[in-house]
Amino acid sequence: MRDLKAQLRLYLVTDADLCARLGVVETVRRAVAGGVTMVQLRDKTATTAERRALAIRLRHALEGSGVPLVINDDVAAAVAADVDGAHIGQGDMSPERARALLGPDKILGLSCETPQTVRAADPLIVDYLGLGPVFGTATKTDHAKPVGFEGLADLVALTRLPTVAIGGLKSAHLRDVQASGADGMAVVSAICGQPDPCAAALAFGSTKTQVPT
Numbered sequence: 001m002r003d004l005k006a007q008l009r010l011y012l013v014t015d016a017d018l019c020a021r022l023g024v025v026e027t028v029r030r031a032v033a034g035g036v037t038m039v040q041l042r043d044k045t046a047t048t049a050e051r052r053a054l055a056i057r058l059r060h061a062l063e064g065s066g067v068p069l070v071i072n073d074d075v076a077a078a079v080a081a082d083v084d085g086a087h088i089g090q091g092d093m094s095p096e097r098a099r100a101l102l103g104p105d106k107i108l109g110l111s112c113e114t115p116q117t118v119r120a121a122d123p124l125i126v127d128y129l130g131l132g133p134v135f136g137t138a139t140k141t142d143h144a145k146p147v148g149f150e151g152l153a154d155l156v157a158l159t160r161l162p163t164v165a166i167g168g169l170k171s172a173h174l175r176d177v178q179a180s181g182a183d184g185m186a187v188v189s190a191i192c193g194q195p196d197p198c199a200a201a202l203a204f205g206s207t208k209t210q211v212p213t
Contacts, residue, residue: 004107004128006037008128008162008163008164009037009185010187011038012038012187012191013042014040014192015188024054025061028061030196030198031198032065034198035204036067037067038070039058039062039069041071041072041083042071051071055069055077068084069084070085070087070109071083072088074086075101079102087108087130088109090111095125109128109130110130112155113133115154115155118131119159121161126161131156132146134148135169149173149176152182156181163184164184166185166186170187171190171203
């Protein structure tokens with residue numbers, strides 16, 4: 001049975017531009033070797049076909065690692081690539097529709113930025129919540145007002161679902177995220193934008209994961 005809370009501990013969200021030097025696949029491989037426990041493929045400018053193709057490459061690269069792969073905002077690509085699931089925002093398709101397309105056994109994550117959206121998340125449909133943004137971030141310019149760590153703790157307290165904090169987080173914020181009660185933290189530039197993704201992941205105090213070569 002999947003231990004989703006543990007898998008959310010260090011959640012990597014990809015950025016094609018930040019990963020340009022090594023490429024998304026190699027960046028992810030090295031980051032997982034350093035302790036990343038879950039990966040979200042996010043590429044706002046790609047087509048569904050492009051996301052599917054990259055997701056299949058990532059899925060093969062992650063085989064044997066135990067690290068789930070989800071796709072952001074593109075449930076069709078997640079289904080076509082047969083990855084572990086999808087992550088949607090409040091402005092995307094409804095969780096009910098996403099679940100119907102994914103089926104009962106795939107992971108479905110939902111972004112929540114307010115107490116109202118957290119309370120509305122149905123644990124019979126959604127598997128985990130992405131909460132924030134904790135801070136503003138250049139990797140997602142259309143985010144809501146940052147909630148800070150106090151606001152994050154308030155959001156965590158409203159749900160029994162597994163939670164992952166997101167928004168401008170670095171390794172220095174690890175203890176604050178843990179103190180909020182969130183099960184994990186999602187990062188982008190703290191790993192994707194670094195010269196050594198493995199070392200960057202290790203900076204979060206992660207347990208190294210073996211990735212097949």
